[in-house]
Amino acid sequence: MPRISDGSRAPRIVIDDVHKNFKLRHTHSIKETALAALRRKPLTTDFHALDGVSFAVEEGESIALLGMNGSGKSTMLKLISGVLTPDRGRVRTRGRVAGLIEVGAGFHPDLSGRENIFLNAAILGMSKKETESRYEEIVAFSEIEQFIDTEVKHYSSGMFLRLAFSVAIHTEMDILLIDEILSVGDEPFQKKCIARVRQLHEQGKTLVVVSHDLNMVSNLCDRGVLLRHGKLQFDGDSHTAVELMRA
Numbered sequence: 001m002p003r004i005s006d007g008s009r010a011p012r013i014v015i016d017d018v019h020k021n022f023k024l025r026h027t028h029s030i031k032e033t034a035l036a037a038l039r040r041k042p043l044t045t046d047f048h049a050l051d052g053v054s055f056a057v058e059e060g061e062s063i064a065l066l067g068m069n070g071s072g073k074s075t076m077l078k079l080i081s082g083v084l085t086p087d088r089g090r091v092r093t094r095g096r097v098a099g100l101i102e103v104g105a106g107f108h109p110d111l112s113g114r115e116n117i118f119l120n121a122a123i124l125g126m127s128k129k130e131t132e133s134r135y136e137e138i139v140a141f142s143e144i145e146q147f148i149d150t151e152v153k154h155y156s157s158g159m160f161l162r163l164a165f166s167v168a169i170h171t172e173m174d175i176l177l178i179d180e181i182l183s184v185g186d187e188p189f190q191k192k193c194i195a196r197v198r199q200l201h202e203q204g205k206t207l208v209v210v211s212h213d214l215n216m217v218s219n220l221c222d223r224g225v226l227l228r229h230g231k232l233q234f235d236g237d238s239h240t241a242v243e244l245m246r247a
């Protein structure tokens, strides 16, 4: 069913002339650092991971964030989720943001799967009661019931992903950020995740998806934002963005 926009709603995400620099170190030891300082050589140089990027995401849109390794995609997702702040420019979001950016972030290795569900859900803004009411569903989706009382340090990377994904999609959110991680899961689980992400989009959630699986993202997302060396190279139809990426 087409959504009727009343035109008065602010975008879900606004990226306005965003710059993010990282310091690259050039010394490895105290001795090297001292020598470089004596010779007045720079100890670090600024690296522009994002260099004046602007775009906005409207409510209910699904965006594929594309680009080669190191082009700034994960940095952009971390800025949207608030893990990082821009050096210049502005990042604004409207509504609750749930993110699957780094699998394992927000998980404690010495706690069990069960304890981590509560920890992670709390980080994502859910109360204990809310988490309790969704607990069974979270575990069922992850399909790792048998290991739910095992410490997560003994989990395989796929099991980790299953739990993290399941918690994230069962939280109350308006914006869902997904970084690459789906590739860790086995094929049946990947399919199940993609189907669920599609369903969330149909319910009106706003999606930003990073993946090197270009066929999957161009099918899942209407719009493609292509980054190259930290700059916005293209913003438009996702199939065109993928063609440009492959060119």
Ligand SMILES: Nc1ncnc2c1ncn2[C@@H]1O[C@H](COP(=O)(O)OP(=O)(O)OP(=O)(O)O)[C@@H](O)[C@H]1O
Pocket (backbone or CB within 6 Å): 022, 023, 024, 047, 049, 067, 068, 069, 070, 071, 072, 073, 074, 075, 076
């Ligand atoms: N904390 C950091 N310190 C220094 N450099 C960083 C840091 N985080 C990212 N970078 C650099 O910024 C650039 C962009 O990194 P980013 O992780 O955003 O790339 P990406 O597009 O997600 O790449 P990939 O497809 O490999 O995941 C890279 O060159 C990376 O080395």
Ligand SMILES: [Mg+2]
Pocket (backbone or CB within 6 Å): 073, 074, 075, 179, 180
């Ligand atoms: Mg990345």
